[in-house]
Amino acid sequence: MQSIPRAGRYVLISLAAILLGACAGQKEPAQQLIGDIEATVTAAAPEAAKYVPDQLADVQSKLGSLKTSFDGRDYAAVVTQGPAVLAAAQTLATAAAAKKDAILKALNDEWTGLAGSLPGIMTAIQNRIDLLSKKSSKKMAAGIDLNAAKAGLTDAMSLWSKAQAAFAAGNLEEAVGTAKGVKAKTDPLAASLKLDS
Numbered sequence: 473m474q475s476i477p478r479a480g481r482y483v484l485i486s487l488a489a490i491l492l493g494a495c496a497g498q499k500e501p502a503q504q505l506i507g508d509i510e511a512t513v514t515a516a517a518p519e520a521a522k523y524v525p526d527q528l529a530d531v532q533s534k535l536g537s538l539k540t541s542f543d544g545r546d547y548a549a550v551v552t553q554g555p556a557v558l559a560a561a562q563t564l565a566t567a568a569a570a571k572k573d574a575i576l577k578a579l580n581d582e583w584t585g586l587a588g589s590l591p592g593i594m595t596a597i598q599n600r601i602d603l604l605s606k607k608s609s610k611k612m613a614a615g616i617d618l619n620a621a622k623a624g625l626t627d628a629m630s631l632w633s634k635a636q637a638a639f640a641a642g643n644l645e646e647a648v649g650t651a652k653g654v655k656a657k658t659d660p661l662a663a664s665l666k667l668d669s
Contacts (some may be wrong), residue, residue, distance in 0.1 A: 502550035516564035523571035579644045586651040593658045600665045628657040
């Protein structure tokens with residue numbers, strides 16, 4: 473009678489040892505997987521945070537879940553789910569680079585348009601101010617504040633110099649932003665001078 477329970481105990485002990493061995497066998501691959509994912513995310517994070525923040529947050533969330541599983545000694549879950557998270561982490565750098573390229577192309581196109589039009593607009597404004605400043609144009613200049621127009625053009629030209637400097641330094645985002653500021657000044661200035669009339 474005693475031999476059956478004793479045999480049952482041996483079976484339970486053997487099963488426990490097998491399970492522990494299986495878990496212990498997965499600990500190292502699980503740890504390696506988490507380390508690989510962390511290294512990949514760390515390398516991609518600066519660009520990914522700027523260009524694909526949602527994708528980065530998703531991978532970081534999944535990594536957090538894997539770490540929780542690892543801490544709970546659920547190594548099998550880490551080994552099973554980890555490869556998909558690693559693959560997602562590996563796409564971060566590529567996705568960020570693609571988004572960055574698309575943004576830079578759009579900025580470059582925008583800069584090309586602004587750089588092609590703004591100098592001509594500022595020249596036209598200057599010519600209009602010169603024309604309206606002549607004594608023979610007093611009637612046309614009625615109701616136009618030429619001093620304000622001159623000051624506005626000076627501001628716009630100063631801003632345009634900053635935009636060109638930013639472009640020359642390779643800071644396309646700043647160059648386009650500053651050039652848009654120039655356009656925001658020149659459009660109402662041209663209207664106030666009745667440039668189209």
